[in-house]
């Protein structure tokens with residue numbers, strides 16, 4: 414059984430079909446990169462998986478369960494075991510690092526003691542244990558991105574969606590954070606769907622790349638396996 418499955422999914426904005434009869438399957442623990450030109454629908458695919466938007470047609474299944482079908486979410490965003498890291502980190506500036514990370518656990522009403530323990534573990538894992546009480550404004554771009562990763566991963570999502578999370582970082586930091594993402598993946602064992610424009614990121618992070626073009630899997634390049642970037 415696939416972890417994520419799209420069956421003939423369509424999504425239209427303003428009468429323009431952005432996702433066009435898209436069928437795909439993603440298996441447990443895969444690291445799938447979505448790659449393709451600007452506007453081809455990569456972020457829209459993530460938003461459909463997360464449940465932020467609904468398809469116009471087609472079905473979306475997670476772990477074999479129907480979570481969305483034509484014009485309706487059957488399982489809402491918060492109930493899919495899906496976490497998302499955005500390009501825009503959207504950290505809460507008035508909260509400390511620990512409070513930012515703890516937020517998702519509190520929302521799930523995890524008991525206080527367990528909450529603190531889990532926050533400490535994940536902040537250690539991203540190498541920020543000296544910054545628990547810092548505010549995001551006091552951190553570098555790379556450190557802020559680590560907080561964003563920790564905040565998503567603290568609730569142990571089975572599926573992690575990342576939408577160009579490293580695109581604002583310089584090359585050195587970008588490479589360093591790629592290693593961190595792989596290390597976190599090896600520790601925490603989630604299924605990763607990763608959107609990027611950066612070929613190096615795609616090659617180093619993906620076990621498989623899906624090429625999209627105009628909301629469809631590119632018929633020439635859409636196959637999978639180790640990537641050949643003649644794009």
Ligand SMILES: Nc1ncnc2c1ncn2[C@@H]1O[C@H](COP(=O)(O)OP(=O)(O)OP(=O)(O)O)[C@@H](O)[C@H]1O
Nearest residue numbers: 426427431449450451452453454455456457458610
């Ligand atoms: N909420 C929306 N309302 C209207 N059109 C939208 C909306 N979201 C996305 N679109 C349009 O859908 C198309 C696909 O957008 P999407 O963000 O999925 O592309 P993308 O491949 O992620 O692009 P990029 O690489 O530039 O981020 C674009 O033409 C975009 O303008």
